[in-house]
Amino acid sequence: MxxxxxxxxxxxxxxxxxxxxxxxxxxxxxxxxxxxxxxxxxxxxxxxxxxxxxxxLPRSNTFGRGTAQGRFQPIAANLDTLLIVIAPEPAPSEDLLHRYLAAARMQGVDPVVIINKADLPIPDAPPFSDLAELDLERFLTRAAQPAELGGLPERLTRGIHLLAGQSGVGKSSLANALLPALELHTGHLSRSTGKGRHTTTSAQLHPLPAGGWLVDTPGVWEYGLWAMPVDELARGFPEFDSTGPCRFRNCHHDHEPGCAVREAAEAGRVPASRYRAWLRLLGEQQRLGRL
Structure with missing residues (x-):
């Protein structure tokens, strides 16, 4: 073989x-x-x-995003970690973090939050204020030179890690700090095909100095999910699994009577930020025409 x-x-x-x-x-x-x-x-x-x-060869997962038409667009395969980069500037939308979390958990990928530009005041507003009630591994970084990576390189010594975030949060600077030979490697990829202009719009896998791989992706202003059944969306919210059964099997955890998830959120057993995010993402699915 x-x-x-x-x-x-x-x-x-x-x-x-x-x-x-x-x-x-x-x-x-x-x-x-x-x-x-x-x-x-x-x-x-x-x-x-x-x-x-x-x-x-068989994949452990396929990570992607939704197109404007609500279709799933694959980006990379066999991820171990999704590195979700947010920053005080530009301020992320309220649901950016929660969309990334849902997508990671649907695919069995570990989500890690990176707050870049951590030398700036961190806003007391979502999604930053949501982190206090979410059990997420996170790092504070400053990618501008001299870079301060807060132990992140030691976290990425094995596996495949995808760096995701909206344009302007310093994702490219983080990639350069984590990959000292990034420009050399990217140039090598471009020369290997003679079509370097394509490499700026495609996901690229780079070997990390201490082992493992980093997937660098083009920056986007907003990350969207794709059209999906409500039970698939619910897989992105494992916080709901321990609430007990709802009265109706096809419960949307919205207005239905006897909803165990809504009751758990009201009692504080489900993080309030996650339940609010659920309702907003559920509304997005309804606008996509899937629910």
Whole structure:
């Protein structure tokens, strides 16, 4: 059986990869065949003797986001950690953090919150004020030079970690601080295909100095979920699992009588910020026409 290759970036019908057991090797270009499917950054694949992907190995998860039409758009595969970057400036929307949390938990990915630009006053407003009642691992960082990463590099020594956040929060500066050779590696990816302009809009996998991988993604102003059934959305809110059964099996945890989740939120057994976020995300699903 051929050795497994790790996909670094996917660019249409081709991409770049390195042997999984030699992450510092020079990347090779692989072609994607329609019958095999399109790999994602983070995928493990087998390669045939024509330099094409012969098999995409089973994924532990697929992380993505919703398009404007409410469709799921995959970004990367086999994540261990979602690094959610927020900052005092620009102020994030109230639901940005909760959308990322829901997406991570639906895929079995560990969410970690990074408050960047931590030298600025942290607002006493959502989503920052929500963190006090959420059991989340978090780091305070300052990515501007000289960078202060607060133990984050030691947290990322194994596995695949995706760096996500809206434009302007300093995500690129964080990536540069975590990856001293980022510009060199990105330039190598660009030269390997001769199509460097695509690498600025695609997820890229980079080897971290102490082991593990970092997935860098383009900045977005707002992260949206995709259209989904209510039970799938509920998987993103594991806080609801311990509330007991609702009176109705298809309860939306909104206005229905005998709703155990609503009762738990009113009694303080479910974080109030999560229940409020649930109602807002439920409303988004209704606008997408899925509920």
């Amino acid at each position: 051929s050795a497994a290759y790790r996909i670094l970036t996917a660019l249409g019908n081709h991409g770049l990869a390195v042997p999984d057991d030699a992450p510092d090797s020079a990347p090779i270009e692989l072609h994607f065949r329609r019958r095999t499917g399109r790999p994602l950054a983070g995928d493990l694949v087998r390669v045939d003797d024509q330099g094409a992907v012969a098999e995409i």
